Amino acid sequence: MNGVDVSVAQDSGILKAVLSEGVGTATPSFGSEVTVHYTGSLNDGSQFDSSRGRGVFKFTLGQGQVIKGWDEGVKSMKKGEISVFTLRPEYAYGDAGSPPKIPANATLTFDIELISWKAEDISENSDGSILRTFVKKGKESWGNVVDCAEATVKCRIVKSSLDEVVHDFGKINFRVGEAELANLPVGIDFAVKKMNRGDVARLTLSGKADLKAECRKALGLQEFGEYEYELELVEFEKVQEAWEMDDQTKIEQAELSKSKGTERLKDQKYDLSIKHYNRVISLLDHQETKENNEKFEEISSKFKSLKLAAFLNLSLVYPKIAENYKAISAADDAIKIDPENEKAFFRRGTARMAGNDLEAAISDFKKVVEVNKENKTAAKNMKICSERRKKQKEEEKKKYAGKLFG
Secondary structure, eight states: OOSEEOOTTOSSSEEEEEEEOOBSSOBOOTTOEEEEEEEEEOTTSOEEEEOTTTOOEEEETTTTSSOHHHHHHHTTOOBTOEEEEEEOGGGTTTTTOBTTTBOTTOOEEEEEEEEEEEOEEOOTTSSSSEEEEEEEOOOOOSSOOOTTOEEEEEEEEEETTTTEEEEEEEEEEEETTOGGGGTOOTHHHHHGGGOOTTOEEEEEEOGGGSOOHHHHHHTTGGGGOSEEEEEEEEEEOOOOOGGGSOHHHHHHHHHHHHHHHHHHHHTTOHHHHHHHHHHHHHHTSOOOOOTTSTTHHHHHHHHHHHHHHHHHHHHHHGGGGTOHHHHHHHHHHHHHHOTTOHHHHHHHHHHHHHTTOHHHHHHHHHHHHHHOTTOHHHHHHHHHHHHHHHHHHHHHHHHHTTOOOO
């Protein structure tokens, strides 16, 4: 059997011989939907199946929709490539075969043409804003890239159709979660957390994941039509995840994230400050110290105060990016921790006022005044909301006046 071994296990189970080179350097990855033509033959050369003359065949890599040899083999192909794969039985239909055409323990040969593929969607909300294909796979390493870890990457912008470099960012060191401070697109923050050291990937970014409009304009990207980011993960700092930390370490890391969030808030980097405050909450999601431990009360108190501060800060920041409903939710969580918290009620009332939920806003401001009679702003807002509500009712009355019912 001739060819290069492209099996993950490197056990000669998938031998590949290229008949026609593809274009570019990118290859599909698990999660990519690929479109192929193929012809399958037995060891004696007799053909048992072919898509040619019938129509293209589509499947998603890594989902078990095809035999193992296809999942691993097609992942090594470039767009337009035609290759012959020789698959040992364990990478094909094994000792069961696929009667009546494929006998047990059959070694199979497939002539496969990779026509195209849709990149893997790795965006957090599966909204297509971060699409990935691999150019080169690095080596799997212990630990994952996590938020707030130091990462070193190489990044460049490539014109999709010509594989031509439009802009080279060079080698950049940044803290994960703060890519935009290094003038990188926000999508890099999420993409790098799904990479191993040495991986090189092509990313298609859109919406909030892409560079901001002013940055794209400064780089002249509008002139180039479709473009991709080629990203290499060179190195990253190994940082413990929350489940690996003891409670004291969680507290220390949460305090650092809280401090960083406040720095970004002062700099008016609102999206970044939100990331840091949310990390405080995720770090303190579970307390390991049990009630029979002498430090239980101390640890619990610290967890509570840090989470309360994070929720309060989120209720302050979210309205600055016009996400009042998230501010209300954050204030709700703060009130669950401290049912008499003046700031939480005030900020929830302010967010509700902005959303025109006036009755609820009045209730919140009323609570603020009950907690602190000296809060003149809350009293003033309560009056404003009452006047607006009165005006709304008058307008509603006029709108429906003279209409016949029944």
